[in-house]
Amino acid sequence: GQNIDQPTEMTATEGAIVQINCTYQTSGFNGLFWYQQHAGEAPTFLSYNVLDGLEEKGRFSSFLSRSKGYSYLLLKELQMKDSASYLCAVGGSSASKIIFGSGTRLSIRP
Amino acid sequence: SQTIHQWPATLVQPVGSPLSLECTVEGTSNPNLYWYRQAAGRGLQLLFYSVGIGQISSEVPQNLSASRPQDRQFILSSKKLLLSDSGFYLCAWSNTGQEAEKLFFGSGTQLSVL
Numbered sequence: 001g002q003n004i005d006q007p008t009e010m011t012a013t014e015g016a017i018v019q020i021n022c023t024y025q026t027s028g029f030n031g032l033f034w035y036q037q038h039a040g041e042a043p044t045f046l047s048y049n050v051l052d053g054l055e056e057k058g059r060f061s062s063f064l065s066r067s068k069g070y071s072y073l074l075l076k077e078l079q080m081k082d083s084a085s086y087l088c089a090v091g092g093s094s095a096s097k098i099i100f101g102s103g104t105r106l107s108i109r110p
Numbered sequence: 111s112q113t114i115h116q117w118p119a120t121l122v123q124p125v126g127s128p129l130s131l132e133c134t135v136e137g138t139s140n141p142n143l144y145w146y147r148q149a150a151g152r153g154l155q156l157l158f159y160s161v162g163i164g165q166i167s168s169e170v171p172q173n174l175s176a177s178r179p180q181d182r183q184f185i186l187s188s189k190k191l192l193l194s195d196s197g198f199y200l201c202a203w204s205n206t207g208q209e210a211e212k213l214f215f216g217s218g219t220q221l222s223v224l
Contacts, residue, residue, distance in 0.1 A: 031210035042215035091210020096142045102153035
């Protein structure tokens, strides 16, 4: 079976740091993605991890531990525009089959 | 550069009516193509994906079907819509590869079945 879990909602303060966790159980692993989605819009790509470790890209970083089936997205220096849903997705039994978690709705307060 | 077109942007259909959503990709060849559905406030549910012309993998049993008549064209259809078919439908493409490749999404179709 395939299962991707992430918290439903999170709240953070402008200027702060927030970590969004994702755990997965899939038959096979071909990479893990994080996407950002604003309400009513299509998701946009944020990061990709296929090897263990931390990938940093500006204010956003993503970490992967394949042995633990665990990833997190770290957002620094939060801005109001970061209020959005963050979707964890895994390439599972085949590289072509990409499964999404339910998403984490992040609200940023002033 | 590659672009993906999906239409229409919004659609209101009565229960029992047919459906046809079309998606085309430009600027690439032999892409993987995907149809996802998103219920309000929820994640993306994979409906269909295709790795080549005429090759369709179905993920969820339902009254929807997909076809890929041309390399860069992906069509989502239904003969008779149900109320539960309402949602935000997203087409996406990716490059083919031995590892999973990032998805590029169309702008989506908001379908309301009444």
